[in-house]
Amino acid sequence: xxxxxxxxxxxxxxxxxxxxxxxxxxxxxxxxxxxxxxxxxxxxxxxxxxxxxxxxxxxxxxxxxxxxxxxxxxxxx
Amino acid sequence: xxxxxxxxxxxxxxxxxxxxxxxxxxxxxxxxxxxxxxxxxxxxxxxxxxxxxxxxxxxxxxxxxxxxxxxxxxxxxxxxxxxxxxxxxxxxxxxxxxxxxxxxxxxxxxxxxxxxxxxxxxxxxxxxxxxxxxxxxxxxxxxxxxxx
Numbered sequence: 001x002x003x004x005x006x007x008x009x010x011x012x013x014x015x016x017x018x019x020x021x022x023x024x025x026x027x028x029x030x031x032x033x034x035x036x037x038x039x040x041x042x043x044x045x046x047x048x049x050x051x052x053x054x055x056x057x058x059x060x061x062x063x064x065x066x067x068x069x070x071x072x073x074x075x076x077x
Numbered sequence: 078x079x080x081x082x083x084x085x086x087x088x089x090x091x092x093x094x095x096x097x098x099x100x101x102x103x104x105x106x107x108x109x110x111x112x113x114x115x116x117x118x119x120x121x122x123x124x125x126x127x128x129x130x131x132x133x134x135x136x137x138x139x140x141x142x143x144x145x146x147x148x149x150x151x152x153x154x155x156x157x158x159x160x161x162x163x164x165x166x167x168x169x170x171x172x173x174x175x176x177x178x179x180x181x182x183x184x185x186x187x188x189x190x191x192x193x194x195x196x197x198x199x200x201x202x203x204x205x206x207x208x209x210x211x212x213x214x215x216x217x218x219x220x221x222x223x224x225x
Contacts, residue, residue, distance in 0.1 A: 008132060008204060009132050009204035010204070010216040046219075050134075050137060053136055053137035053141075055141075055200070071134070072216070073218065073220070074200065074204060074220065075219060076131065076162065076197060076198065076220075077115050077162075077197050077198040
């Protein structure tokens, strides 16, 4: 199973897509996922990350089949 | 406890009344109900705003809201709680969010409701994009800390 990567809000607009599917091979952390999916784009320091819909740090481990999400600070309420 | 996302305008008072009426098991048990309602303004950061789109992350938004309500229930003796939040296109004067908390005593109701609302503002994955009167669109960059 691939890793599904999802982007939301202004980040979705700036990367120009809402999701990616990545081969798991060679990916150890959330930061690796970003680098593979966006090799030419430095992640802004305010970007938040989630794995399987829970917040994580960028050094969190990923496993095959995970859903990894990147998004800007939240502004609901 | 109930978490609801609504794609259509809702009446916050009707939501609260209906939920309280249906939650028969808390009848006679609660002495305090604290309610927060957030409503869309027609101005922000010095500009006239004519509309807004609220994006969310289906699945994670509900998961985080459930987690926040559970945290509140661990810290205060919450009998029941209701969270309703709009998604999609919103117009000024329409409610965005309702948090209602039922407890035995008022202090816990105030504190738990405030906790849920502040945690929602900082952790629930929703994003607002405003449409200004000038026709320009802009994403809100971050929420302010309500305790400051």
